[in-house]
Amino acid sequence: MFKKLFLNLRYPLTTYKPIKKSTPENIIEIPTAWKGLELVIEDILDRFDIGRDNCIEFGVEFGYSAVVFSNYFKKVKGIDIFIGDDHTTHKGDHYDKTKKSLEQFENIDLYKSDYKDWIKKDKEHYDFAHVDIVHNYKETYECGLWAVQHSKCCVFHDTESFPAVKKAVFDIAKHTGKKVYNYPHHHGLGIIV
Numbered sequence: 001m002f003k004k005l006f007l008n009l010r011y012p013l014t015t016y017k018p019i020k021k022s023t024p025e026n027i028i029e030i031p032t033a034w035k036g037l038e039l040v041i042e043d044i045l046d047r048f049d050i051g052r053d054n055c056i057e058f059g060v061e062f063g064y065s066a067v068v069f070s071n072y073f074k075k076v077k078g079i080d081i082f083i084g085d086d087h088t089t090h091k092g093d094h095y096d097k098t099k100k101s102l103e104q105f106e107n108i109d110l111y112k113s114d115y116k117d118w119i120k121k122d123k124e125h126y127d128f129a130h131v132d133i134v135h136n137y138k139e140t141y142e143c144g145l146w147a148v149q150h151s152k153c154c155v156f157h158d159t160e161s162f163p164a165v166k167k168a169v170f171d172i173a174k175h176t177g178k179k180v181y182n183y184p185h186h187h188g189l190g191i192i193v
């Protein structure tokens with residue numbers, strides 16, 4: 001309670017208030033901390049007039065958020081090392097499992113890559129980006145800064161459950177001069193636009 005208050009004072013982000021909530025047509029039923037956020041994605045895209053061509057996601061795991069985005073974009077690229085990290089429950093290679101369960105979603109392309117290698121070679125600009133990798137400050141800042149500079153709108157998961165993510169979102173918005181919001185539900189979603 002006091003910790004949260006302190007964090008909000010230290011990193012003041014405008015609270016995002018959705019006007020409408022909508023359930024996307026395609027969802028996969030798997031346990032994930034992302035559950036609930038699918039209801040506000042369309043609202044965010046409409047509010048900030050985001051194009052619907054391409055989306056990039058860093059941190060796919062079993063594909064819940066990637067499938068949510070596949071409802072709204074022509075193409076979704078999912079980048080992940082697919083071995084888990086210090087903060088995930090699942091450890092070990094899950095590329096084949098994720099690939100198989102997402103094969104019906106033809107507009108999702110998965111890439112087994114570290115974001116560090118990916119951002120060195122990708123020069124594309126995206127309508128939308130999502131960062132949900134290991135929740136450390138350094139990695140979230142580095143991957144997030146690239147994602148914000150290569151998209152119109154970038155969202156970050158776990159701003160409420162990981163103070164390091166909230167701080168990185170606050171600092172990236174300051175660095176880029178973009179607007180920043182925080183949706184404080186379902187572990188928190190930072191929005192930089």
Ligand SMILES: C[S@@+](CC[C@H](N)C(=O)[O-])C[C@H]1O[C@@H](n2cnc3c(N)ncnc32)[C@H](O)[C@@H]1O
Nearest residue numbers: 032059061064065080081083084114115133134
């Ligand atoms: C919290 S999970 C993603 C959850 C997913 N967005 C969902 O909807 O359930 C974090 C993922 O980030 C990946 N990851 C961690 N560090 C990474 C890195 N340096 N580059 C790419 N992916 C990374 C892990 O392998 C893991 O699958």
